[in-house]
Amino acid sequence: MRPIDENQLIRTAQAGNAAAFEQLLIDSYDRIYRFAYRWCGNHADAEDVTQLTCIKLAQSIGQFRFEAAFSSWLYRLVINCAKDWHRSQQRHQHGDLEQLASEIHRDDRAENGIYLQQILQLLDSLAEGFKETALLVHAEGLTHAEAAIILQVKESTVSWRLHEIRKQLQSLQQGDGSWEVSL
Amino acid sequence: MNEHDLQQQLQQPTPAPAADAKARHIAAAMAAFSAQHTVTANEESRSINEEQNSPQKKSNVLQGFLQRLRPTRDTNHHGSDSMNNPTFDNRPLWQKPALISSIAASSLAVLAGITFMQHLAINPVNDELSATLAKQTAEANEQRKQSERANDGLLEKKIATDVVEEAVVTGVRAEIPQERNVISAGDTGQLPDASVADALQRVPEYSVAAPPPAPVASRTTAAVPALAKPIMRQADLIKEAQVAGMRENIVSAPELKRANGAIDIPTAPPQEYRDRFEGFTENAVTAVSENPVSTFSIDVDTASYSFVRRQLNNGQLPAKNAVRIEEMINYFDYTYPAPRDEKTPFATHVSVMDSPWKKGNQLIHIGIQGYQLPMAKIPQSNLVFLLDVSGSMDDPGKLPLVKQSMSLLLDTLKPDDTIAIAVYAGATGTVLEPTKVKEKTKILAALNNLQAGGSTAGAEGIALAYQLAEANFNSNGVNRIILATDGDFNVGQTSDDALQDLIERKRDKGIYLSVLGFGQGNYQDAMMQTLAQNGNGTAAYIDTLSEAQKVLVNEAKSTLFPIAKDVKIQVEFNPATVAEYRLIGYETRALNREDFNNDKVDAGEIGSGHKVTAIYEITPVNSDSKLLEPGRYQQQATMNSKSSELAFLRLRYKLPTQNQSMLIETPITKNTRDASANYQQEVNFSIAVAGFAQLLRGSNYTGDFNYDQVIELAQANKGKDEYGYRTEFIQLVRKAKIAKPL
Incomplete structure (x- = not known):
């Protein structure tokens, strides 16, 4: 979608046009879902986050000020929703590993799924802001500068976080697969 | 890492x-x-309201279970403006004296009552007093009633202290209903989460309330662009189908529920017997003197036999209407002598023999053998598989069998033939663009990815299949749609007539339609027959993989490549030699006498190497087994010079590419007998099948013919039986002996 069209669409939606908003949502749905899936690592959670984001988008489309690209704003929205969702989810966490394993097993790429789950777990255990940095740069393939704009931090912070993650991964390898982290 | x-x-x-x-x-x-x-929008209007009314605290101090601690009975959940309610102070002036007087009167009455009770307690035996007491209470009541009337019914209860409060409470109640509208729109809006939850809940109701034409409209609009651009890239088409499906879901929640249901609960509830067959009555005996001419269209379908077989293998006798005698007879691969060349695509063989089920009667056996196209002359084919993947196909005997059957058919095609696959369920879509058969892996991958689910929109599917076939039309080859379904066309505008119309028009353009029926319990036989007959194709019923093998591999050439179309048979009996006749089977294929020479009238097709058998039972003039009384006033037929002829056979056909019919004529004489023992064996076997079919139908004309005689006759004429079909037939007859009626 060309940015001009998209901006036009957003303005129409902000004015209260439901059709324009629907079009916008259909256009961005796959992006939202993809990022939510990368954040959660499984279907069910990703769908919940996606739904939350869609609703949030409906409620806050009026607050989009065209200061950044819509896609950056959307990333921020998904990240916030994902964090909200995880916070609400912590109250009733996946109690046992068996359930988790069976959930992953349903995914046809079972082994990859487990590996990915472990990485996501590691990223979750790091300090605030690390997971989204890693996902934006490594998974979505954005540059450090772009990620910095989305996360509203300095570019050097992004680089530093990625460096820290790299260090963690190395210590992980040396530490024989144990998931203790020093941060 | x-x-x-x-x-x-x-x-x-x-x-x-x-x-x-x-x-x-x-x-x-x-x-x-x-x-x-x-x-x-609401907030704007609300702020205006708030400026007018004095602002007021609207939330309750005590909430949740604590609200029970509140002193009043109604906790004013709705934030109503109780300051504006009619309390004593802001009641109209004229009501105030009435209120006060009623309060005074009531309290007086209560006071009086208490005093008297005390008095009674002190002096229990005082008749006089008790009398005056009664009198006084009556008076007090009277007084009270009067004051009540004065109150204009405003007050309901009489306990003095409660009166004011009670009035307030009733006032609030009256206001609640009016306020509710405002609340649901406004207040829930204040709490976004609540509103979302509310909206989520409301969505289904909402769409249930949506008028039923809406989904139909959206479906058709979605379908039209999909049909208009048939060569669109596959991905686009599928995407479009998805979007169409999605829109449908938004519009109609029942639809969504159904789709979900199909995913969640793959096992359908136990099905009752809902197979549908067209009803028909057996051909009756006709007097030659009244109607010497019998006309019918040939029929090479075999669906009836496999359906009957399935039923018998389950230990049940098939429904009478499921038994079409001609389809039973034509199931078998009789080896009649072949015609010499393509110019006359048929060899007709006629023989006369004694009837096994009625003494004195004779059978005229007509065997037609189609020309077998040599390998080199087989045209290219452009096939479109139209597969039903609706939820009803989710059964081991259905979709998996369809897939297997299709891959069997692939093996019989030439590398340059093209195949396309379209599917239909809730939405229609192209699964495979027209693809050359040599890219077999691609085709098989597409087939294997199919899954059943959703409802059935057969008509749309057929339209899409025709678009695909037209997009890849091969004017030198065979263009054919092969529809695989359990016959459930339950969504959309699918009157049989409208479908038939579409199929006829496409047939005239050169795209034929064949039908493969699958499954049981919901089999729509009548629909299948209609589609295939009007689409110049065959209807076969696939109950097992070996049947798929027979129809799609062993007989692939006859199934796919027609050598003649609109083949009609007319037999004129000689009144001098034949008194009565009866055509066995072909009830659903009868034609009018005048249709025979009318090339506009559609009739059956014959594929390469097809065999067609028709049997007449006749009663010769000099036999005493006649069923019909001779007409007292009718002239006896004069003996003419053709006294050795029983009947005259005319056969009309068109070559596949022509519209002008051609005629083959053969006299049937008393001594028509093909000398070949092999031929006689085929004839006898077909008669055994005819006898069996008539027994299954409960025919009125079979006398004391029984299953044992069928077995005997079939056993003696089994021949080489390369594929074992005839042995299987004998087994079926044995099963029929012990099968229970449904």
């Missing part, structure tokens, strides 16, 4: 979002969006 690994892990392709989830999410977001916008 290094950074590269991390990147690789995180960049794994994510699976596509589920379509139904997507639809659900978008619907939820749309609800939130509209809620958001009505909220802003």
